[in-house]
Amino acid sequence: MVDADGTGCPVTKAIPTACGKEVVINGITGHIDGVIQDGKCVKTARSPEEREAMLTGDVKPIQTRLYWNRFVILVVFSLYSMVNAFQWIQYSIIANIFCHFYQVSYEQVDWLSVVYMLVYxxxxxxxxxxxDKKGLRTVALLGSGLNCIGAWIKIASVRQDLFGVTMFAQTVCSIAQIFILGLPSRVASVWFGPKEVSTACATAVLGNQLGVAFGFLLPPILVPNTKDDLNLMARNISILFYGTAAVATVLFFMVVAVFKEKPPLPPSQSQAVLLDTPDEYSYKQSIINLFKNVPFVLLLLSYGILTGSYYSVGTLLNQMIITYYEGEELNAGRIGLTLVVSGMVGSIISGFWVDRTKTYKQTTLAVYIISFIGMLVFTFTLNLGYIQIVFVTAGALGFFMTGYLPLGFEFGVEITYPEPEGTSSGLLNASAQLFGIVFTLAQGKLKADYGTLAGNLFLCSWIFVGILLTELLLPAAPLSSTGSI
Structure with missing residues (x-):
């Protein structure tokens, strides 16, 4: 390619060439994580389509194949993730009932939710x-197994003086969560083709959200507020715990039966490259690389703020609703269900959207801004006295706030490739848990001292900070496959 300089003489423009992490496949050397621009190796994020052609030279394509059992694995993972999420929220949505049964404060019941974030x-x-070292199947067995054990321990805690036992059981379930939340992007990339990855990841996240939905819906139905009959309340709590344990047990054995480490042949050329790449980087080095990646650090903060806000709203929803609508525990659960179901729709749509357009940056910013607006509307309509309005505003808030979750995962994988997906998604979740702890405790304290409005405005202010961080992220992140930002 030639061009003219200031004298009109033709000059050669440097065409970017591959650089960075070197791999050898079928005897041919290639590079997978950068291009040379202006004499420097610049790391690039790649779409699935770009990753299909990221080796230099005429490399013979490696055989790939998609297997039907990828859908079985995705469904089983989504289901046991669902049960774990159900156990996270099952206390908080009827917090006033558990306060009465165990004779503890709201703050102590809040810790049954916060422990999920703290342990993580x-x-x-x-x-x-x-x-990274033992693989998908081992981690899946640990997650589903601990989830099952925690559910059975809860059955032994149905007595008024055994709040400590139920806290221990919830701690076991929270440890199980550690082996669940980081898997959606790994399951999607290991088993699904390039055009399916974002949708599969969104579906995996969807399972977790479905669990939260059932966690909002079922406990108020199964455990009504029979405060004058503690024996009946205990029986109802036992039914809730036995049902959860039974489902968790079935799903554990399903994981044992169907969950495989990886398919016989990779689903895409990019996975083939990663499978054949020498294990040059240690896990420690991978984390160091991620924290040197400025776009990822900005995403880490912005993702933590919005997702932590969602955790705080979910944990304190029962307390918010019954403050203005006394005796409406059942409707509080239904509002939570509306929040999550609309969010599930948002997750699916965001997954399809980024699969088709690869516009991670624009979509991230748009969803963030609309989530901020939704939180403001929810905050200022909560006390109007019309619970129907709360259903509508909670649904709108959930649609965008939850729709951000799979988008953040996939954006993280995109801007950190070829670092392991489990590392980036794990750090994103850790950020969400940290912000969730701080936001839940701070919002709960503000609610107790100054009222629900003050607590919600606290979240609104932080979500606005997240918008500013996302604005900084846009020019810092690499271009997408379309060249847009």
Missing amino acids: VPLIFPAAWLL
């Missing part, structure tokens, strides 16, 4: 290392 932070790093 220190243990995510060894869990991500285990995923």
Whole structure:
């Protein structure tokens, strides 16, 4: 390619060539993570289509194949993720009932939710290392197994003086969560083709959200507020716990039966490259690389803020609703269901959208801004006295706030390739848990001292900060496959 300089003489423009991490496949050397521009190796994020052609030279394509059992694995994973998420929220949505049964404060019941976030932070790093070293099946067995054990321990806690036992059981379930939340992007990339990855990831996240939906819906139905009959309340709580344990047990055995480490042949050329890439980077080095990646650090903060806000709203929803609508525990659960179901639709749509357009950056910013607007509307309509309005505003809030979850996962994988998906998604979840702990405790304290409005405005202010961070992320992140931002 030639062009003219200031004197009109033809000059040669440098055509970017591949650089970065070197791999040898079928005897041919190639590079997978950068291009040379202006004499420097610049790391690039790649779409699935770009990754199909990322080796230099005329490399013979490696055989790939899609297997039907990828859908079975995705469904089983989504189901046991669902049960784990159900156990996270089953206490909070009837917090006033558990306060009465165990004779504890709201703050103590809040910790049954916060423990999910607290345990995640220190243990995510060894869990991500285990995923990288031992693989998908081992981590799936640990997640589903611990989930099952925690559910059975809860059955032994149905007595008024055994709040400590139910806290221990919830801690076991929270450890199980560590081996679940980081898997959606890994399951999607290992088993699904390039045009299916984002949709598969969104579906896997959807299972977790479905669990939250059932966690909002079923406990208020199964455990009504029979505060004058503690024996009946205990029987109802036992029914809730026995049902959860039975489902968790069935799903554990399904994981044992159907969950495979990887398909015999990779689903895409990009997975073939990764499978044949020498294990040059240690897990520690991978984390260091991610924290040197400025776009990822910005995403880490913005993802943590919005997802942490969602966790806080979910945890404190019962307390918000019954503050303005006394005796409406059942409707509080239905509002939570509306929040999550609309969010599930948002997750699917965002997955399809980025699969087709690859416009991660624009979509991330748009969803963030609309989530901020939705939180403002929810905040200022909560006390109007019309619970029907709360259903509508909660649905709109959930649609965009939950729709951000799979988008954040896939954007993280996109801007950190070829670092392991489990590492990036694990760090994103750790950020969400940290912000979730701070936001839940701070919002709960503000609600107790100054009212629900103050707590919600606290979240609104932080979501606005997240918008500013996302604005900074856009020019810092690499171009997408379409060249847009």
